[in-house]
Amino acid sequence: MGRHSLPDADTADDGRSRPRVRRRTVAIACSLVLAVAAGTGAAVQTGLFSFADSCADDAVRIDLAASPDIAPVVRAAADRAREEGLRSDGQCMDVRVVARQNHEVAELLATGSNSPDYEVWLPDSAVWADRVQATGDGVPLTAAGNVAASPVTVASVASAGTELGWPAKTWTWARLTSAATSSERLRLGSGDPARSATGLLALTSVARSAQGSSGASDTTVAAAAKALSQRVSDTDAAAAATLARAESGEAAGDPDRNQAVFLSEQAAHAYNRATGEGIPDLRLFYPSDGSPALDYPYQLVDETALSTDESRAATRFMALLAEPASRRALTAAGFRTPGEEVPESLVRAAGGREPQPFTGEDAATAALPSDMLQQTLGMWTITVQSARLTTVVDVSGSMQTPVPGRGMSSRLDVTRATLKQALAGFTPEDEIGLWEFATGLDGTRDYRELVPTDPLGPAGRAGTQRARLTEAFDGLSAVPNGATGLYDTTLAVYRKAQDTFVKDKFNALVVLTDGSNQDRFSITRSALIAELRKLSDPGTPVPLIAIAIGPDADLDELVEIAEATGGTGYQVSDPAEIEAVILKAIMTVGQKGRAPQE
Template identity: 65%
Template sequence: MGRHSLPDDRARDTARSRPRGRRRTIAIATMLLLAVAAGTGIAAQSGLLSFAEPCEDSTVRLDVVASPDIAPAVREVADRARVEKTTSDGQCMDIRVTARENYKVAQELAAASATPDYEVWVPDSGVWSQRAKALEDGVPLTPAGNVAVSPVALATVHSAGATLGWPTKTYTWAQLAAATTATDEVRLGAADPARSATGLLALTSVSRSAAQEGPEADTRVAATAKLLAQRVSEADAQLLRTLAPDSGTGADSRRNQAVFLSEQAAFAYNSAHDGAGDLDLFYPNDATPRLDYPFTLVDEGGLSTDEGRAATRFVALLGEKESRRTLAAHGFRPADNTVDESLVRAAGGSDPQPYDASKVAAAPLSSDALEETLGLWTITVRSARLSTVVDVSGSMGLPVPGRGSQSRLDVTKASLLQALDQFTPDDEIGLWEFAAGLDGPRDYRQLVATARLGAPAKGEGTQRARLAKAFEELAPVPDGATGLYDTTLAAYKEAQATYAEGKFNAVVILTDGANQDQFGISRSSLITELKERTDTERPVPLIAIAVGPDADLSEVDQIARATGGAGYQVNDPAEIQTVILKAIMAVGQAGGTAAQ
C-alpha cells in the first residue's frame, strides 16, 4: 500500500496576494480550432476541450484553499489538469492549491473587511461555512457540490480496541463515550470542537445519542466535554501525535488510546505505519456523521466569467473517474459515499461495525444542535463569568401565545433555569433585574452577586441553588417601563470592575421592549461610552436577547456590537437557553473584541 501523510508538508506554501479588486468581467470570443485527422474530429462537449498543444497565453488562473487533509489529493488533480492541458472554454486551467486550517479560513471570511486571495474554498465540512456566517456578515459563500466524504468514527490502538471488544461489539455514540471516559483503562482524546469539524461532529453525536438514553443526558455530555478538555488537541493532525504506542503502560500511560477521528485520517495514519501500530475503527451504530468537503465559491459575484467557468469545470473534474481514484488513494470516499471495503479495512474498519451508512438511518445533525454543542464546549473548556440582567417591566407579564396562562417572564425564567444546568460549578453567574424606577432613582437592582456556582451561599446551599431560587422569584413590575440604557451601562461597568482573568466574561441582557426611560442616558451616548470603555485586553462582550415580537432587535444589536457582542431575537422565550449557548459560542469564537 502506498504511503500518505496528513497533512502534506507541501501544503504550507503561501498563496500569492491578489486583491479581489483586480477582477473584472470580460467578454470573451473564443476561437476553437478543430483538428481533423484520419476522418476523426474532436467534438466539443459543453464548450470544454483538452488540447495537446502548449497553452501559450490562453490560461485561466484559479486559486483554491483546501482543508489540510484533502489538499494533497486536490493538488494532485490540479497538477494533472495542468500537465494534460485540461481546458475551460478553450483556456488551459492553472489551478493552485494551498492548504489552510479550516477554522482560520472561517474566521478570515467572517470579517466584513476580508479580501480573500482565492476563488474556491474546500473545507472538510459545511460546518465552517455556517460558522463564517454565524460570526459576522462577511464574504459571500456559495456551495457548488461536494468533493468527497469521510465518516467520523472512534479510532483506538489495538490494545484499547480489544478492551472495547473490537470488531464484534458495537456501540452507540453515548455508550462509546461512557466506555472511554468512565475509567483510565481506555483514555479518550479529541481535537478541539471549536477548531475541528471532526471533534464537533463527534461531540454533537454523543450529545444526541445521550438524549435518547435518559433524562441525565446534559450532565453526562458536560462530563464528557470536561474530560475531553483535559486531553484536547488543536487539530486532527496534532491529535494523532497524542496516541500511545500499543502498550498503554509505563512512560506512555498518560497518552491517548482512543480518539475521535475521520476514516480518512485513520487511513492515512495506518498507511504511514504499514501495519505497525495500526488503528482500529468503531463506527457507532446509531449514526455516523460525515465530513462532506463542500466545493465553495468565494464571493461568487466578484468572480470573472473565466474564473466562474473554470471553477465549474474543476468541480466536475474532481468527480471524474480518474480523480475519484486519486481521492480513494488518499483515503476519501467519493461524494456519493460509495463504500470501498478495501479502503475501510485499510482505515481499521471491519464487520460487524456499521461503516456502510445505508445500515444506519439517522437525521443529519442540525445547525442548532452543532451551535449548542459549541456553546457547551466554550463554557466547559473556558469557564464563564456572566452577569445576567433580566427585564421585569410590566410588558413581561403579558401572556405568551400558545402557552396558556404563562407570561413572557414565566417562560423566560423556565428557560434560564434550563440554561443554568449547562454550566459547571466553576462558572460564575449573577443576576440583576430592571425596570424604570425599580430602586428609587435607579432602574436596576442586583439580586445575586456574581460568584462561582459551586461556592457555598449563606444559608442557601450553593450559589447555584441561590440563583435558581432568585430566578423563580422574578416578577413583573405592574406598569413598569423598560429602563434599558442606564441598566446596560451600570451592568457593563460592574462586569468590567469585577473582571475574572482566564474566563469568558460577558453581560447577558434579556428584554422585551425598547428603552422607555426618558430621563436617563441616550442611546447615542450609551454607545459612545461603551466603545470608549471597551478593553480588547479584558473583553466583556454584551449579549443582548430581544424577547418577543415587540422587542427592538436592531437597537439591542447596535448596543451590543459596541462591546464586541451581538444581539439576538427569540419570539418564544423557551428558545432563550439555545440562544444563550449559541451567543456564547459566536461571541467567543469572534474573540469578544469591540466593534469599530
C-alpha cells in the same frame, strides 16, 4: 478593501498578489477566440509547447482554499488540469490550491469584513459553511456539491482496542466514550470541537446517543466534555499525533499520550500509511448508533462577484474532481467518493474490521441537525472555559404583554421559565448572577442586583447559588408603570462586571429586553457607547450579549451597544428561544475571543 491573509499550511502559490476582476463579462471577438483556442488545443495535444506557452495569457485563474487533509489530492488534480490543458469554454484553467485550516477560513469569512482571496473553498465539513452563514454577516457561500466523504470514528491503539473488545464488540457513542473516559488506562483525546469538525461531530453524536439511552444525558455529556477538555488538540492531525506508539514503548502509560482519539476514517488511513506496510496501528470503532461523516462540500465564494469565466471554470474543476482519475486518487488517499461503493481495502487499511463498520439501519440516522451541533458547541465553550454570566432582565410594564400562541403567559412568564430551564445546562463551577431593571424600580435607579454572580454549586441542593437563582427567577415581576431604563442599567452592570472580572472564565453580560431605552433622564446612547469603549479592556473581556424580545425591541440599538464591548445582539419572537440564543451567542462570542489575530 483588504484581503484575508492566512498562514498557509501547504501552498503551491508563487507568492504573487494579483488584481481580481469581479464583474460579469461577455466574450468578444468570438471568431478570434475560437481560432486561438483551436490552435493552442492542437499544440497541446501534439506537445509542441508547455501550458505556460499556450495558455499563460488567457488562462482563467481560480484560487481554491482546501482543507489540509484533502489539499494534496486537489492540488494534484489542478496540476493535471494544467499539464493536460484542460479547458473551460475554450480557455485553459489555472487552478491554484492552498491548504488552510478550516476554522481559520470560517472565522474570516464569517466577519464579512474583507474580500476573500479565493473563489472556491473546500472545507472538510458543511459545519464550517453553516457557521459562516449563521452570523448573518458572512461572505455568501454557494454549495456546488460534495467531493468526498469520511465517517467519524473512534480510533484506538492496538492495546486499547483489545481492551474495548475490538473488532467483535460494538458500542454506542455514549457507552464507548464513557468506557474510554472512565478508565485510567484508556485516555481519550480529540480535536478541539471549536476548531475541528471531527471533534464537534463526535461530541454531538455522544450527546444524541446519551439522550437516547439515559435519563442523565446532560451529566454524561458534560462529563465526557470535561474529560476531553483535558486532552484536546487544535487539529485532527495534532490529535492523531498524541496516540501512543507501541514500538516506542509509549503504550505502556505515558500520561501525555492517548490510547484513543476521535478521528475520521481518512485520517486513520493516513496515520496507518505513515507507519509503513503491515498490520495497521489503529483499530477503528464505528459506533452502532451511526457515524456522522465529513462531507467535503465544494463552496463557491461570493458567487455573484465571480466573473462568468471564473464561475464556469470553478464548476468545470469540480467536475474534474468527480472524474475517474480523481476518484482513484481520492480513494488511494483514504477518502470515500460520493455514490460509489466503499472498497473493503480502504476500510481495512484505515483499521476497520467486521462487524466494524456498523451497517445496521441506525447508520442512516447519523446526520446531525444544525441546532444540535450549535448546542453542543455552546456547551463545549462553557465546559472548557467555565462561564461567568450576569443576567439582566427587563421588568418594565411591557413585559406583561402576552406571548402569541401561549395563552395568557406573558413575556416575563416565559422568560422566567426559560431562564430556570437554562440553569440545567451549566456546571457547578459556572457562575451566574441576576439583575432586574425598569424605571422607578429602586428610587432614582433603574436597576437592582438580586443575586450576586457566584458559582452555581451542585443541582438539587438547598442553599446553593443555583437554588437562590431559581427562587429569584420565580420572584421576577413586572413594574406596572415602569419604562425601559436600558442605558443606565447597562453601564452600571458593565462596570460591576469589569470590577469583578474572573480570570480563566468566560465573562459576559446577558441583557434581555423587549423595548428600547425610555428613560429620558439617563445617559445618551452615544455617551453610553463611548463609556463602554473606554471601559472595555482586551485583557479583561466582558462581551455584552443583548437579546431583543418581541417586535418592539430595537435590535439595531442593542447591536450597536453590544458591539462596543466585543459582544453581539439577537432578536427572538418568543422568549422560549432565549436558551438556544444564549448558547449560540456564547459560541459566537467565545470563538471571536479564541480566533488567531490577523
